[in-house]
Amino acid sequence: KAGVTQTPRYLIKTRGQQVTLSCSPISGHRSVSWYQQTPGQGLQFLFEYFSETQRNKGNFPGRFSGRQFSNSRSEMNVSTLELGDSALYLCASSLAAEDGGYTFGSGTRLTVV
Amino acid sequence: AQSVTQLDSQVPVFEEAPVELRCNYSSSVSVYLFWYVQYPNQGLQLLLKYLSGSTLVESINGFEAEFNKSQTSFHLRKPSVHISDTAEYFCAVSAPHQAGTALIFGKGTTLSVSS
Numbered sequence: 001k002a003g004v005t006q007t008p009r010y011l012i013k014t015r016g017q018q019v020t021l022s023c024s025p026i027s028g029h030r031s032v033s034w035y036q037q038t039p040g041q042g043l044q045f046l047f048e049y050f051s052e053t054q055r056n057k058g059n060f061p062g063r064f065s066g067r068q069f070s071n072s073r074s075e076m077n078v079s080t081l082e083l084g085d086s087a088l089y090l091c092a093s094s095l096a097a098e099d100g101g102y103t104f105g106s107g108t109r110l111t112v113v
Numbered sequence: 114a115q116s117v118t119q120l121d122s123q124v125p126v127f128e129e130a131p132v133e134l135r136c137n138y139s140s141s142v143s144v145y146l147f148w149y150v151q152y153p154n155q156g157l158q159l160l161l162k163y164l165s166g167s168t169l170v171e172s173i174n175g176f177e178a179e180f181n182k183s184q185t186s187f188h189l190r191k192p193s194v195h196i197s198d199t200a201e202y203f204c205a206v207s208a209p210h211q212a213g214t215a216l217i218f219g220k221g222t223t224l225s226v227s228s
Contacts, residue, residue, distance in 0.1 A: 004156075033215065043203065045215035055213025090156055092216070100145040100164045100209060102216060104157040 002026065004093050004105035012111045018079040021108045025072050025093030032074040033102070034066060037088040046089075049074055050096065081112045115140040115206045119219035126226055128196055134189040134222045136204030146187040147205040147216065148178055157203065163187065164209070199226045 005024040013019050025032050034046040045058040049068035066076040072093075078085055088109050092102040120135040138144060145164050149157040161172040168180040178189045187204060204219040 006156075031213075035216070035218075042220045043205075043216075043218035045217070048213045048215060050213065056215055058215065092157075096212075100147075100162060100207065102147075102159070104149075104159075106156040109154075 006105035023074045023091030029093035031094045033092045035090045086112045115217045117219035123223045138206045149203045151201045
């Protein structure tokens with residue numbers, strides 16, 4: 001079966017712009033989680049969605065937001081980009097986050113200049 | 114809340130040598146434990162996981178990890194490494210049965226295998 005698909009793979013944006021990243025989970029998976037990976041902070045949890053509802057949120061500013069559609073596809077949006085938002089953004093899908101069965105996508109590499 | 118400490122940031126070894134990557138966790142509740150591997154410019158691949166049952170879990174490529182509740186550890190071992198095992202390894206923990214639970218990751222261990 002197809003894995004977790006993240007688009008685009010690479011993005012270059014300018015400070016102050018906004019960006020939208022997309023994640024298509026494995027068919028049948030209803031939970032989508034987002035993580036930010038940077039060399040300094042490592043892997044940090046952004047938020048988790050299940051059946052279009054945000055159930056959990058990490059410690060990130062309100063500039064980071066997300067949503068999930070009825071087909072379980074998810075998007076995350078970052079507004080007013082800062083240089084420090086440059087990172088690899090990873091999406092993980094599972095049947096339900098609490099069942100321990102996470103599958104990660106290849107990520108979107110965002111560079112803010 | 115949970116936390117994970119990976120005790121070594123870098124582990125250099127020679128090919129065919131044994132290796133152990135150490136991971137300790139802290140949690141006030143029972144946990145699920147994971148090891149993920151990441152190759153350059155790629156996402157995370159699940160290596161193995163402990164959810165319940167046998168405390169020794171194995172992967173298909175020769176890695177194993179043992180859940181030690183008393184020592185709150187989940188160390189990853191391989192008796193003989195290959196060049197292709199060179200990658201970054203992440204230990205992670207989550208709280209089972211909690212809606213929306215997140216994976217909490219350690220800082221990662223870079224395994225460098227040389228000939």
